[in-house]
Amino acid sequence: MSEADPLEGLSARTRSVIERSREYLIPGRVETWLKLGIPLVIGRREGYAIFDLDGHRLLDLHLNGGTYNLGHRHPELVAVLRDALDELDVGNHHFPSEARADLAEALAAKTPGELHDCVLVPSGSEANDLAIRAARHATGRRKIVSLDAGYHGATGLSSAAGKDSNAKLFRSDYPAEFVTVPFDDLGAMEKALADRDVAAVMLETIPATYGFPVPSDGYLPGVKALCEASGTLFVADEVQTGLGRTGHLWAIEAWNVEPDVLVTGKGLSGGLYPISAVVMTRAVGSFLREQGWAYVSTFGGSELGCRVALRALELSSRPETLANARAIAKHLAAGLATLRERHPFLRGVRQKGLVMGLELEGALGAVRLSRALYRRGVWAMFAGFDTSVLQWKPGLLVDVAYCDDLLERLESALGDVEREGPA
Numbered sequence: 424m425s426e427a428d429p430l431e432g433l434s435a436r437t438r439s440v441i442e443r444s445r446e447y448l449i450p451g452r453v454e455t456w457l458k459l460g461i462p463l464v465i466g467r468r469e470g471y472a473i474f475d476l477d478g479h480r481l482l483d484l485h486l487n488g489g490t491y492n493l494g495h496r497h498p499e500l501v502a503v504l505r506d507a508l509d510e511l512d513v514g515n516h517h518f519p520s521e522a523r524a525d526l527a528e529a530l531a532a533k534t535p536g537e538l539h540d541c542v543l544v545p546s547g548s549e550a551n552d553l554a555i556r557a558a559r560h561a562t563g564r565r566k567i568v569s570l571d572a573g574y575h576g577a578t579g580l581s582s583a584a585g586k587d588s589n590a591k592l593f594r595s596d597y598p599a600e601f602v603t604v605p606f607d608d609l610g611a612m613e614k615a616l617a618d619r620d621v622a623a624v625m626l627e628t629i630p631a632t633y634g635f636p637v638p639s640d641g642y643l644p645g646v647k648a649l650c651e652a653s654g655t656l657f658v659a660d661e662v663q664t665g666l667g668r669t670g671h672l673w674a675i676e677a678w679n680v681e682p683d684v685l686v687t688g689k690g691l692s693g694g695l696y697p698i699s700a701v702v703m704t705r706a707v708g709s710f711l712r713e714q715g716w717a718y719v720s721t722f723g724g725s726e727l728g729c730r731v732a733l734r735a736l737e738l739s740s741r742p743e744t745l746a747n748a749r750a751i752a753k754h755l756a757a758g759l760a761t762l763r764e765r766h767p768f769l770r771g772v773r774q775k776g777l778v779m780g781l782e783l784e785g786a787l788g789a790v791r792l793s794r795a796l797y798r799r800g801v802w803a804m805f806a807g808f809d810t811s812v813l814q815w816k817p818g819l820l821v822d823v824a825y826c827d828d829l830l831e832r833l834e835s836a837l838g839d840v841e842r843e844g845p846a
């Protein structure tokens with residue numbers, strides 16, 4: 424594969440997929456991948472490995488943000504979906520449903536504190552969009568405060584919160600109503616809430632697209648206290664950090680904070696059927712009692728997805744799953760510490776359980792390492808809002824042998840980048 428022709432050496436089938444995707448679907452994205460020398464078209468996938476269409480195996484350290492926390496096509500989840508297909512379809516959202524009731528009850532039981540009311544939607548973006556609307560209804564206020572390096576989705580309201588990367592492009596930014604503050608800065612948060620006119624603070628517990636910087640110990644409890652003092656709701660976006668990734672079922676539990684709203688998605692789908700959820704206190708969910716049809720979604724809480732999600736939630740909360748996540752996190756921490764001593768390109772490691780970010784040399788350090796890893800049989804992606812950090816997201820069920828193979832490949836890739844010299 425040469426820099427000059429990134430399609431060189433690829434099969435006709437792979438070239439055709441890339442060309443048709445460039446023609447009809449994602450032209451800008453295809454150009455970027457080709458420029459980076461990553462002409463990946465995913466074919467077969469199993470466990471924590473993906474294969475490109477030409478059969479090259481890659482360890483999947485991206486997992487699409489945790490969608491594949493439990494691995495690709497986990498056999499139990501595939502079986503649950505197959506069984507559900509014998510009996511169910513998406514269902515009719517106007518009526519009560521057993522599959523939806525089972526999932527909502529389990530979510531209420533497994534989320535912290537007073538969280539109780541549940542709305543099921545197809546995506547994390549829609550979940551955050553609804554969380555914003557519910558918070559506005561419950562408080563009678565419009566303002567939303569989030570991090571200037573946060574990402575909450577791609578719908579109108581969810582994209583207006585957090586880093587304004589695409590909201591402006593689509594003229595759907597509302598700067599008077601969506602205020603941002605810097606990460607880990609309690610003083611800035613205090614100022615933003617001072618006028619007591621903010622409906623909700625919406626935070627990723629550990630901001631993913633910013634490269635998983637771990638907040639200082641007092642930050643999240645401090646934000647919660649400020650919210651309580653100013654009549655503001657606390658929305659925990661756990662789309663990437665939830666479902667066991669930190670070794671706790673929800674990352675926010677590591678800081679003993681009870682949010683007013685918890686949003687989950689990605690891994691809840693088991694990687695098989697799109698589904699996300701908003702779990703709220705009864706006070707925040709009051710609109711559900713006031714107006715039965717206040718929020719409707721034909722595909723929200725598809726019964727097929729509910730069956731998969733119920734099992735994904737159960738698998739993610741098993742004590743042995745959480746114990747494995749913690750043990751693997753420890754093993755990887757030790758391995759990465761050794762690599763750090765040997766490779767100056769690896770400047771630091773951010774970590775809370777299996778939520779990890781590798782801090783690398785240079786503003787594009789993670790883009791360079793991403794490509795080097797790709798050539799060494801690992802797919803790991805740079806953080807979109809900070810390309811000096813590589814997101815490092817091993818699956819919850821990986822074993823020590825997998826991690827040792829991974830660390831060896833990482834060491835080779837670090838050597839490759841160091842031999843290339845400065846960017």
Ligand SMILES: Cc1ncc(COP(=O)(O)O)c(C=O)c1O
Pocket residue numbers: 488545546547548549551574575576577627631632660661662663688689699
């Ligand atoms: C933290 C966070 N929240 C929300 C979303 C949006 O989820 P979805 O892509 O399912 O709409 C994402 C997606 O990457 C995310 O990382």
